[in-house]
Amino acid sequence: MARTRLACIRLCGHTVALAVVIIGLLTNAGVQWTPAAVAAGTDSIVTTATVGSSLEVADQCGGAFTVTVTVSAFAGNGCAVDFGSSNDATTNLQVGSTAGAFLAGGVFGDHGGSCTALSGDTTGLKVSAVGAGVTAATGCTVSAAGTNADFVGVPDTLTSICSSTIIGTTNSCTLAVGIIETGGDAPAGNYAGTLNLDVIG
Numbered sequence: 001m002a003r004t005r006l007a008c009i010r011l012c013g014h015t016v017a018l019a020v021v022i023i024g025l026l027t028n029a030g031v032q033w034t035p036a037a038v039a040a041g042t043d044s045i046v047t048t049a050t051v052g053s054s055l056e057v058a059d060q061c062g063g064a065f066t067v068t069v070t071v072s073a074f075a076g077n078g079c080a081v082d083f084g085s086s087n088d089a090t091t092n093l094q095v096g097s098t099a100g101a102f103l104a105g106g107v108f109g110d111h112g113g114s115c116t117a118l119s120g121d122t123t124g125l126k127v128s129a130v131g132a133g134v135t136a137a138t139g140c141t142v143s144a145a146g147t148n149a150d151f152v153g154v155p156d157t158l159t160s161i162c163s164s165t166i167i168g169t170t171n172s173c174t175l176a177v178g179i180i181e182t183g184g185d186a187p188a189g190n191y192a193g194t195l196n197l198d199v200i201g
Contacts, residue, residue, distance in 0.1 A: 056170075057083040057093065057199040067179050069186065074118060076178035078128045078145035081162075081197060082170045088201035089167040092137065095125065095175065096158040096196050103191040108179060110153040115140035117148045118180040124151030125195075127162060131172030134164045145176035158198050 061079040069075055083093045102110055102123055111124030115138070118124050127136035128145040136142050137160040140150040154177075162173030175195070 051087055053201075054086045055083075055088065055091065055199045055201055056085065057081065057197050059197065065177075067177055069179050069181050069191075071181055071186065072184045074148040074178060074180045076128075076145045076148070076176050078174045078176040080129070080172055080174045082172055083162070083199040084164060084166075084169055084171045085199075085201055086168050089165055090201060091164050091171065092160040092200050093162040093164075093171075093173050094158040094198040094200060095161045096155045096198075097193060099156040102154040102193040103179075104193065105187075105189065105191045107186050108181075108191060111151050112153060114152055115150050118151050118178050119182075121181055121183075121186065123154070123177060123179045123193075125154045125161075126151045126176050126178065127173060128176035129172070129174035130162060133166035133169075134162050134171045134173055136173075137161050137163050145174070145178070148178060148180065151178055154193070154195070158196065160200075 059079055059081050065077055065079045067075055067077045081093060083091060085091050101108065108121050108123045111118055111122045113124075126140060126145075127138055127142050127150075130136060130142055138150075138152050140152065143150045161175065162171070164171040177195075
């Protein structure tokens with residue numbers, strides 16, 4: 001029993017020594033024991049960047065303004081509109097209404113002239129003031145709201161009325177609605193129309 005155990009110990013010792021010799025021989029022969037490097041590859045990642053729209057428009061009339069009609073005379077009133085963009089140097093304020101007569105009720109028709117005074121029983125629109133860097137896009141002279149001159153008809157679709165080329169600021173464009181009544185025969189009552197506003201870059 002003791003002999004067998006001793007023989008096994010000697011045999012195991014020789015086995016370990018043999019393994020060490022084999023490793024040494026392979027290393028001397030240039031065999032690498034570290035993992036081989038992975039070959040270089042290629043890849044791509046699509047990258048996008050977004051600039052959000054910052055076009056703004058807001059009227060300074062609380063959403064409504066009133067023109068008090070003067071019988072057999074002209075009357076007008078103005079409303080300042082602020083517009084602009086923090087990232088677009090060119091902005092255009094647009095204005096329009098629904099198709100047909102601007103004021104409901106069938107008494108006042110749309111002005112048919114361009115950059116002219118109102119006549120008959122009509123209503124029209126003009127630019128009565130502009131801020132720095134803003135120009136009227138109507139092609140008409142900018143004149144006071146209370147002056148019967150430089151009116152155009154209220155467009156049925158959104159049409160540029162003021163333009164700016166200044167970036168990062170609030171631009172001002174004052175719109176004026178004028179009404180002329182002739183003959184003193186307009187029925188008493190309220191007449192309403194809506195000016196739709198938009199701004200584009």
